[in-house]
Structure formats: C-alpha cells, structure tokens
Amino acid sequence: MTHDPRQFTNGGQEYAPPAAGPAVTPYSPPPVEEYAPQPVMRQAPAGYQPQPAPQTYAAAPGHAAAPAAYAPYVHVSAPPSAPAVPAPVDHLSAAAQSMRASLGAGTAATDPALVVLSRAYEAHDLSVQAVRFRKPTTKDLRKCGYPMRNALNVAGSAVGIDELPDVVAKYVTLLSDPPLPPSTVDQFELDDFSKCSAVILGFFLG
Numbered sequence: 001m002t003h004d005p006r007q008f009t010n011g012g013q014e015y016a017p018p019a020a021g022p023a024v025t026p027y028s029p030p031p032v033e034e035y036a037p038q039p040v041m042r043q044a045p046a047g048y049q050p051q052p053a054p055q056t057y058a059a060a061p062g063h064a065a066a067p068a069a070y071a072p073y074v075h076v077s078a079p080p081s082a083p084a085v086p087a088p089v090d091h092l093s094a095a096a097q098s099m100r101a102s103l104g105a106g107t108a109a110t111d112p113a114l115v116v117l118s119r120a121y122e123a124h125d126l127s128v129q130a131v132r133f134r135k136p137t138t139k140d141l142r143k144c145g146y147p148m149r150n151a152l153n154v155a156g157s158a159v160g161i162d163e164l165p166d167v168v169a170k171y172v173t174l175l176s177d178p179p180l181p182p183s184t185v186d187q188f189e190l191d192d193f194s195k196c197s198a199v200i201l202g203f204f205l206g
Contacts, residue, residue: 123184133175144170
C-alpha cells in the first residue's frame with residue numbers, strides 16, 4: 001500500500017521534527033559533610049576574669065564562730081497545755097464519812113455492811129477508803145451464784161464451808177457503794193478483801 005506523503009505535512013508543508021532542547025544535566029547529590037564533635041568547654045571570651053574564691057568567715061576575738069549551715073526557720077506553735085487532773089474526791093455520803101471518822105479502821109459493829117479499808121483506793125477517779133454493801137437480791141444470786149460451798153471430809157460429810165474468792169469479788173463489785181470496778185478490787189490488800197468477804201458471806205449465812 002502506497003502512502004500519500006501529504007499526510008505527513010503541516011498545511012501543505014513538509015513535516016519537520018522540533019529542534020532538540022538543551023542538554024539535561026544528570027542529578028548528583030550534594031556532598032555530605034562529616035560530623036565534627038564540639039569541645040565540651042568553649043574558650044573564654046577575651047577580657048574574661050574568673051570570679052575570686054569565696055572568703056571564709058573569721059570570728060572576731062571574743063565572739064563565737066558562725067555555724068557551717070543555718071537550719072531553715074520553721075514556725076512551731078506551742079502545744080496546748082494538758083488539762084489539769086482533778087484531785088481525787090472522797091466519794092462517801094455524810095453518814096459514811098461520820099461513821100469512818102468515829103470507827104477508824106475495821107468493820108463497824110453498829111453497821112455491819114460498812115467496811116473501812118486500811119488505805120485509800122482509786123475507783124472511777126475517786127479516792128475510796130470506806131465502802132458500804134447492800135443486801136444481795138435473788139437476781140444478784142442468779143447472776144453470780146453462791147460465794148461459798150460445803151467443805152466435805154473423806155466420808156462425804158459436810159464439815160464446813162469453802163469460800164469462793166472469784167464469786168466474792170463479783171459481789172464486792174456488784175454490791176459496793178460507792179461502786180468499785182474489778183480493777184480496784186484486784187488491788188485490795190488481803191486483809192481488806194477478807195473484811196469485805198466477811199460482809200458478803202454474812203448475807204448468805206445469816
């Protein structure tokens with residue numbers, strides 16, 4: 001097949017390819033600078049004068065030397081003063097005080113329920129040296145039990161009674177006036193406990 005050469009012309013003119021452009025320079029990356037470490041200390045500028053060394057404090061004659069370091073000031077308020085402890089009060093009725101003054105130490109013959117102790121004991125912040133016992137009730141007996149038991153011989157016969165100190169101490173706490181806590185009863189001298197025990201047992205023996 002024969003091609004018409006006019007097909008490759010531009011407006012009747014013979015086609016000519018465009019002129020070649022400028023030469024393209026191939027890309028080349030910039031050179032990489034090597035890292036140079038910086039010195040730790042830089043050179044002092046011209047005219048720099050070092051600071052003089054701090055002067056040491058010298059105490060004048062007759063004066064104490066300054067301390068090496070002063071502690072920071074801390075404002076501490078004074079603690080509140082403790083309340084005054086009230087003096088122990090002799091907690092006895094006028095009749096009991098009169099009875100104690102007239103009898104001295106021992107158990108009152110005219111008031112068997114009153115016991116004057118050999119010394120004062122602390123009970124509920126009170127100073128107690130005389131105590132009166134009320135008569136026990138059935139409720140008290142059911143609560144504490146009998147303060148004694150029969151003493152038996154080999155044959156099993158009752159020959160006396162044995163006191164139960166633990167039960168007696170419960171009655172001393174329960175029946176006393178002024179009230180005596182168990183901690184006070186535990187501090188009793190033996191003769192004081194014996195006098196109280198005699199009163200407690202007397203309520204059950206008649």
